[in-house]
Amino acid sequence: MFPKTYRKFILTRFGEDFRACTQIVDTPWQDPGDNDVVVKNIYAGVNGIYDYNMMRNAVDYIKIDIPADLGIEVVGRIVAVGRNVTKYKEGDAVAAWKVGNGYRDYQVISQNRLYSIREPSPEILTLIPTGVSGMIGLERVGEMKTSETIAVSAAAGGLGHIVVQVAKQAGNHVIGLAGSDEKCALLRQLGCDRPINYHTEDVDQVLKTEYPNGIDIAYDSVGGITFDTFLNNLAVKGRLVISGYTSEVGKPLQSVTAPRPWTKLYFKSASIRGFINPHFQEFWPDAAERLLSAYYANTLTVLIDPTPFVGLEAVPDAVAYLMSGRNRGKVVIKLDQTL
Numbered sequence: 001m002f003p004k005t006y007r008k009f010i011l012t013r014f015g016e017d018f019r020a021c022t023q024i025v026d027t028p029w030q031d032p033g034d035n036d037v038v039v040k041n042i043y044a045g046v047n048g049i050y051d052y053n054m055m056r057n058a059v060d061y062i063k064i065d066i067p068a069d070l071g072i073e074v075v076g077r078i079v080a081v082g083r084n085v086t087k088y089k090e091g092d093a094v095a096a097w098k099v100g101n102g103y104r105d106y107q108v109i110s111q112n113r114l115y116s117i118r119e120p121s122p123e124i125l126t127l128i129p130t131g132v133s134g135m136i137g138l139e140r141v142g143e144m145k146t147s148e149t150i151a152v153s154a155a156a157g158g159l160g161h162i163v164v165q166v167a168k169q170a171g172n173h174v175i176g177l178a179g180s181d182e183k184c185a186l187l188r189q190l191g192c193d194r195p196i197n198y199h200t201e202d203v204d205q206v207l208k209t210e211y212p213n214g215i216d217i218a219y220d221s222v223g224g225i226t227f228d229t230f231l232n233n234l235a236v237k238g239r240l241v242i243s244g245y246t247s248e249v250g251k252p253l254q255s256v257t258a259p260r261p262w263t264k265l266y267f268k269s270a271s272i273r274g275f276i277n278p279h280f281q282e283f284w285p286d287a288a289e290r291l292l293s294a295y296y297a298n299t300l301t302v303l304i305d306p307t308p309f310v311g312l313e314a315v316p317d318a319v320a321y322l323m324s325g326r327n328r329g330k331v332v333i334k335l336d337q338t339l
């Protein structure tokens, strides 16, 4: 017996205060279309930067209509299937990934947007879609090879700790930037060759001294000074992948007085490459399958931040926690409170 209504977490207006701009509302139960399933969401991944950008109407590639549904990735179980659904049945554990379908108790979604998983465990949320993004960013955008020097910012974060491992396992030397000694110790355990605590070490100096030939791939999701430092330390044919700009989120755009970027690129045949995952959908299934296989084979460590967040009421706290920079690994919310 399905409920007549269930709860979802929505953006009610644009603004600066996430708690004030959001609300939990009831929404009517919706039966699945012919090719859809209904998933009971069990754990949701938190993408604080994306949520804050939605609140500020600052996601350039999406037109946001208010009220807007929030949340993206979940793991859960199928509770109803449409009549043309052949790949899945009720009770199957799945990972689902669709903008607006994350922070809610149930969702209707096409069978083509699902990934089969063994159990709806929170660890999967570090892989789909976060790890998928990291893998595609490294391989397809950064054109990762082997025996390269690869630097990763926010390396102990949800995205970063997968990027570190994918880069290392491809036979590269990995430098990881993080904001505490504790995070740096964690990075060492993940195989990172040179963790750098950017609060206590001068990153530019470390790179210039220890890596005089420069960085082949700089995988940056922090922006600001980190971006500048990576740009200044690229190797010949180096690639700087822009995968985010966490340190600049919500701040006025800075006008920087500096020589034009070509001066730092041309004479090295180096490049800066923007990357957002929606532009690379053809590579999602392959990346998800490889990451899941590695996880199930115990060759990939996935980090879930241990701070518990339970129920839709916890979304603002979870988002604020991620934005504070304290998290180690992926921040998740347990939606099914019966577990």
Ligand SMILES: NC(=O)c1ccc[n+]([C@@H]2O[C@H](COP(=O)([O-])OP(=O)(O)OC[C@H]3O[C@@H](n4cnc5c(N)ncnc54)[C@H](OP(=O)(O)O)[C@@H]3O)[C@@H](O)[C@H]2O)c1
Residues within 6 Å of the ligand: 046, 047, 048, 049, 050, 130, 133, 153, 154, 155, 156, 157, 158, 159, 160, 177, 178, 179, 180, 183, 221, 222, 242, 243, 244, 245, 246, 247, 248, 275, 276, 277, 278, 322, 323, 324, 325, 326, 327, 328, 329, 330, 331
């Ligand atoms: N391109 C894509 O398709 C794609 C896909 C997914 C995510 N992303 C982006 O990847 C980034 C990481 O996302 P995530 O969800 O995995 O977050 P996260 O990395 O788990 O959390 C953010 C981390 O950024 C670091 N950070 C550095 N400077 C900061 C500052 N000034 N304020 C706050 N944090 C700062 C913090 O770690 P340290 O202090 O240890 O550095 C913090 O833990 C985000 O920018 C996100 O938008 C991009």
